[in-house]
Amino acid sequence: MAAPVGPLLAPVLLTQPHRAVIWEGDAAAAAQQGPQRGYDGAWHRCDRPVVLAVKTADCVPVLAWDADLNAMAALHAGWRGVAMGILPNLLQRWRRLGSSLCGVQLFFGPSIQPCCFEVQADCLGRFAPEWLDDAVTTRDGSHWLNLERVLHLQAAQAGVLPSQIQSLDLCTRCHQDPSGQFPYASYR
DSSP states (O other): OOOOOOSOOOOBOBOOOSSOOEEESOHHHHHHHOOBTTOSEEEEETTSOOOBOOOOSSSEEEEEEETTTTEEEEEEEOHHHHHHTHHHHHHHHHHHTTOOSTTEEEEEOSBOOTTTOEEOHHHHTTSOGGGGTTTEEEETTEEEEOHHHHHHHHHHHHTOOGGGEEEOOOBTTTOOOTTSOOOSOOOO
16 A cells, blocks of 8 residues: 555646746745736746646756755746746756855756747747857758757856756657657647
């Protein structure tokens, strides 16, 4: 017989307007209030159980854990939020609260990969130049963006080592499962 786990927790829901604003607060109260407006990420100290989740199609879902703070986060990292620094915002906040970032673990879920993520020059102009190092390829006059590479560069700039990051590297647009189906709900 399994031990009881307590009452089921409602998730903290976010409206995800493609920005870099991260919600922080009382998760139990937020779950009762409905979707938190204007946020693309949420973080919570794990003093009690909570469910944080983000919905994505082609944007990068980022799950983060900080052992120093006993905190977890979920980020919806679309190109606009990444360009605005959603991941650096979280890591800077955790550092201000006393984290060394040595105990941070990041996980990047399935997202559109550079094989399929064609962007215009005006999109690239929104990123800090140092965040685009080896993150853009040009083929036949078109630009292809590697959002995961940008997130890796941002994490490194904040002091997170590559060994602290895991990634699925599955393209939500073109990845097929063994039966030939497209398992991800790509926006494109």
